[in-house]
Every structure is written in C-alpha cells, then in structure tokens.
Amino acid sequence: MREESPRSDMRRPDSDRASSLRSTPRSGRGGQTFGERYIAGVPARIMRPRLIFMACLFSLVCFGLLMVYSASSVEALHENGTATFFLFRQAAFAGVGVLAMVAIVRVLPDSWFGEDVLRIFLMGMIGLLVLVFFMGSGSRGATRWLNIAGIQFQPSEFLKPFAIAYS
Structure with missing residues (x-):
C-alpha cells in the first residue's frame, strides 16, 4: 500500500x-x-486599512470637487464664461497634490537631506512661527499670516507636512 x-x-x-x-x-x-x-x-492584514484609507481619501476629494462645482458654478459662469472654471482649477490642484503625495511616499525623508539639513529646516520654520508674533498680519483677532516680498503665507502650513514626514 x-x-x-x-x-x-x-x-x-x-x-x-x-x-x-x-x-x-x-x-x-x-x-x-x-x-x-x-x-x-x-x-x-496590513494593507487593507491602507486601502480603506485611500478609498476614503479619494471619496473626500471627489466630494470636495462636487461641492466646489455646486457652490461656484453660477459665479464662474458670470465671471469667466464657463461654469466649470473653478472645478477644473480645483481638480488641477488635487492632481498636483496626488503627484506630490506619490513623490513623497516613494522617497524616505532621511534620504532627501542629511539629518542636519532637516534640523536646520525645523529651526527655520520655528523662526518663521516666532516672526508671526512680531510682523504677522491677521483678521478678526487672529494673527497667522506673514507678508514677505508681497507673498502672504502661513508658516504653520509649511510645518505640518514636515512634522508628519519627520515623525
């Protein structure tokens, strides 16, 4: 047998x-x-939550595009002659964001620069945040903006992706 x-x-x-x-x-x-x-x-078991997150992110971007279109189509038609002006502009910004996300995900933050360059960048960002207290402009009692060479920006917005990538 x-x-x-x-x-x-x-x-x-x-x-x-x-x-x-x-x-x-x-x-x-x-x-x-x-x-x-x-x-x-x-x-x-590791990838499923990431896929769910990506599906939710995609849904939110699509929902945001829908809201931009519904809120601005009439004004875009009067100002620019086409109702989809702001929709296409927002979609272009979303596309640039997706490309930046893919580029950032593909490269490790430590391989962009040395550890010292990241620390210098962090110190510069903290310096800009302190500068907001002295030279910042704002409205309705909140001072959050810097105006340097005619360009107005919020330093905290530059620090957010850095904090995510660095941690």
Whole structure:
C-alpha cells in the first residue's frame, strides 16, 4: 500500500491568478506554515486599512470637487464664461497634490537631506512661527499670516507636512 504525503493534496496557486494577490507561508504553531494573502507585496492584514484609507481619501476629494462645482458654478459662469472654471482649477490642484503625495511616499525623508539639513529646516520654520508674533498680519483677532516680498503665507502650513514626514 502506497502512503501519500500530507502535502500531496495541497493545491498550488493558479497561474492565472493576479500577481498582486498571492498565497505565501505564514508561521503557525511549531513552525508550521499556513497561507497568507498579499496585496502588492504587503500582507493583506496590513494593507487593507491602507486601502480603506485611500478609498476614503479619494471619496473626500471627489466630494470636495462636487461641492466646489455646486457652490461656484453660477459665479464662474458670470465671471469667466464657463461654469466649470473653478472645478477644473480645483481638480488641477488635487492632481498636483496626488503627484506630490506619490513623490513623497516613494522617497524616505532621511534620504532627501542629511539629518542636519532637516534640523536646520525645523529651526527655520520655528523662526518663521516666532516672526508671526512680531510682523504677522491677521483678521478678526487672529494673527497667522506673514507678508514677505508681497507673498502672504502661513508658516504653520509649511510645518505640518514636515512634522508628519519627520515623525
């Protein structure tokens, strides 16, 4: 009587299955392996929340574009002759934001500059925040803006992405 090995009844992954979803071993009790799904090379248990976050982010951007269009179409028609002027402008800004996000995600912050350059940038941002107290302009009792060489900006907006990337 021929004895079959326990692995002879295991199925192999289909060759036509998507390469982004594949089954690979995961350690179980006593070093035994069980199948785990991967999405784009990352375990599914880690990737699913990220995909949900990206879907929510995409939905919010689309909803924002819809709100910009509904709130500004009449005024855009009167001022620019087309009702979609502000919609396309906002969509272009969203596209630039997506490209910047992809570029930032692909490169680690420490590889952009050395650690010393990041510290100098942080000190410069803190200096601009202190400068807001002395030279800042504002409205309705809040001083948040700096006006340097005719360009008005909020230094805190430059510090937010840096704080996210640095932490």
